[in-house]
Amino acid sequence: MNAMWYLVWPAFAFAATLLVALVARVALERVLRRRMRAPDSLAAFLKAIHTPSLLWGAVLALYVALEASELPRRLTAQLELAFQVALILSVTLTAASIVTAFIGLASERRALGGPVTGLAQTAARVTVIVVGVLVLLSVLGIHVTPILTALGVGGLAVALALQDSLANLFAGMHLLADQPIRVGDYVRIADSIEGHVVDIGWRSTRVRMLQNTIVVVPNKRVAESVVVNYDMPEPRMSLEIPVKVSYASDPDTVERVLVEEAGRAAAEVPGLLAEPTPFARLIPGFGESSLDFSLICQVASFVDQYVVQHELRKRILRRLRAEGIEMPYPTRVVELRGSDGRPLPHQP
Numbered sequence: 001m002n003a004m005w006y007l008v009w010p011a012f013a014f015a016a017t018l019l020v021a022l023v024a025r026v027a028l029e030r031v032l033r034r035r036m037r038a039p040d041s042l043a044a045f046l047k048a049i050h051t052p053s054l055l056w057g058a059v060l061a062l063y064v065a066l067e068a069s070e071l072p073r074r075l076t077a078q079l080e081l082a083f084q085v086a087l088i089l090s091v092t093l094t095a096a097s098i099v100t101a102f103i104g105l106a107s108e109r110r111a112l113g114g115p116v117t118g119l120a121q122t123a124a125r126v127t128v129i130v131v132g133v134l135v136l137l138s139v140l141g142i143h144v145t146p147i148l149t150a151l152g153v154g155g156l157a158v159a160l161a162l163q164d165s166l167a168n169l170f171a172g173m174h175l176l177a178d179q180p181i182r183v184g185d186y187v188r189i190a191d192s193i194e195g196h197v198v199d200i201g202w203r204s205t206r207v208r209m210l211q212n213t214i215v216v217v218p219n220k221r222v223a224e225s226v227v228v229n230y231d232m233p234e235p236r237m238s239l240e241i242p243v244k245v246s247y248a249s250d251p252d253t254v255e256r257v258l259v260e261e262a263g264r265a266a267a268e269v270p271g272l273l274a275e276p277t278p279f280a281r282l283i284p285g286f287g288e289s290s291l292d293f294s295l296i297c298q299v300a301s302f303v304d305q306y307v308v309q310h311e312l313r314k315r316i317l318r319r320l321r322a323e324g325i326e327m328p329y330p331t332r333v334v335e336l337r338g339s340d341g342r343p344l345p346h347q348p
Helices: 002-035 041-049 052-068 073-108 118-139 144-161 163-178 219-224 251-266 302-322
Strands: 186-189 193-200 204-209 214-218 227-229 237-245 279-286 291-299
Touching: 002 052, 041 073, 052 073, 073 118, 163 193, 163 204, 163 214, 163 219, 193 214, 204 219, 214 219, 237 251, 237 302, 251 279, 251 291, 251 302, 291 302
Parallel strands: none
Antiparallel strands: 186 193, 186 227, 193 204, 204 214, 237 291, 279 291
């Protein structure tokens, strides 16, 4: 009977402590959620510890059960080892979740210089877990050196079997370190894939096209391709709009009209910038049947050019018509000659 009591009392202490811990966890979460502002540090912290906090309750309950028990030394030693294992797992999982959550929060606030990819968050989480596993093995009395040696020998065979996957992994690390593209950038990859970078993972890069479809590109192909990044060094870009007018037009008048329309549109068309000031040049110059002007202006980002071109062309067309400036059609003169080389008479 006494032996049974030795087991019943620790079990009761464990269950009671676990119940109290879970109730306190729920109550504390409700109080904190009422005071937090999303997204902020407190919200990220609560999200990170939501699952690990369950393990905290179990660790606390196990500690109370050990303190309340009068079990034989052999059983107590095993339970103390289980407590140490649970404590290390709890700390490791909590630290991994908190590091991942705060890296994501810092990325959203651009505190790290830009958005952080999924590969970066995964690498941080894996690093914390590996450190925790090494500590756990040390507590269990397992020597790490033989395990690392065995992994080194088997790693060669794994590397040969997973060449493509490892190539994509190291290409992803290269993209993270060199940063030719970043999450959120508008890029063109290999002259066929164009859109916003959604994520750079351990195997592939995801690009959202303008059609709102996701294209998954292996990291190896991204690293080997010619990449055009429209957001580096800054999102602002120059836009050139060609305008053809008749040779009878006054070049100074045409230049003034184009600059005036672009200046007025800058205050009304989203994405069109007033600074630097738009300007017009007689370039390329003398066409086959027209004077070829180029109107140069600045847009806020690559995708803004479509709306800006649409609105500017409408405004320029209306203004040129109002000013009586002709936009000529291409003309060709065809002369028919006979076998003797003389021009043939015109026939209606």
